[in-house]
Amino acid sequence: MTIVITAFERSPDGGKGLARDTRVRWALEEVGRPYETRLVSFAAMKEPAHLRLHPFGQIPTYEEGDLALFETGAIVLHLAQSHPGLLPDDADARARAIAWMFAALNTVEPPILDLVVAKFQEGDRPWAKERLPRVEDRIRHRLMQLAARLGDADWLDGAFSAGDLMMVSVLLRLRPSGILDEFPGLAAYVARGEARPAYQRAFAAQWAVNAAKPQAG
Template sequence: MTITITAFERSPDGGKGLARDTRVRWALEEAGQPYEVRLVSFAAMKQPTHLALHPFGQIPTYEEGDLAMFETGAIVLHIAARHAGLLPDDACARARAITWMFAALNTVEPPILDLVTARILEADKPWARQRLPLVIDRIRDRLGQLSARLGDADWLDGAFSAGDLMMVSVLLRLRASGILDEFPDLAAYVARGEARPAYRRAFEAQLAVNTGKAPTA
């Protein structure tokens, strides 16, 4: 059965890999699974056809036979559970990898997204200048904790897993802010994720949508 995912017709980030379909593309590339992409406009995302797949009118969605899914974390977990390459065989190590997936989405990403909100959507508010340092402090606290746990290891728990895929994807959102550079071990961790051939294929495929250039081989 052909796997089909949805992605932005034109990504708000211009193809820098921050749109969440990149996470799904990366997981499919790591798992060696072919897939097709259906591009949707912002207008189409709010239409009944797309809302039937994603009730909140976002991307990505995942379709395979009779299965239709939304929410990036759930999609990546589904891919990882069905195909080798993203979760360890050992039951305990597998559980820890899934824990890191949830930690990336539920503990590390929220303050990072809050920074985007504070800098872009709330920049004109009278209290924005007072709130921004508080948001940045929360991010630094989380990164300090994550850095302490990672230490000098290459990955969060032994070999690369879906937990690392999600964590690297989340941390990438901080690159433009400069905050990630305050934690050299985490910056190096993200760079290792980006250097993976599967990530490069996913990134270039997403970039090609926004530049009109075919991905390199």
């Protein structure tokens, strides 16, 4: 059955790999599954046809036969559980890898997303200058904890897993802020993820969509 995912017709980041469809593309590349991409505009994301796939009007979505999924964590977990390559065979190691997926999405990503909101959606508010350093401090606290756990290891728990895929994807969103560079071990960890051939193919696929469209203005 053909796998179809949705992605932005025009990604807000210009195809730099920060849109969440990159995570799904990367997982599909890691497990060796071909897929098709249906591009949707911001207007189409709010229409009934897309809302039937994603009730919150976002991307990506995943369709395979009668199965339709939304939320990158759920999609990547489904792929990891259905195909070899993203989860260890050992049951305990498998459970730990899944725990790291949840940690990436539930513990590390929220303050990073809060930084995006603080800078770009609330930056003109009178209290923004006071709030921004607090948000950045919360991020640094999480990164200190993560860096301590990673130590000198290449990956979070032995071999590369879906937990690393999600964590690297989350940390990539920090690069424009410069905060990631304050943690050389984590910056190197992210670079290892980006160097994986599967990530390179996923990035190229998203970049091709956006590079083909002229910049506005």
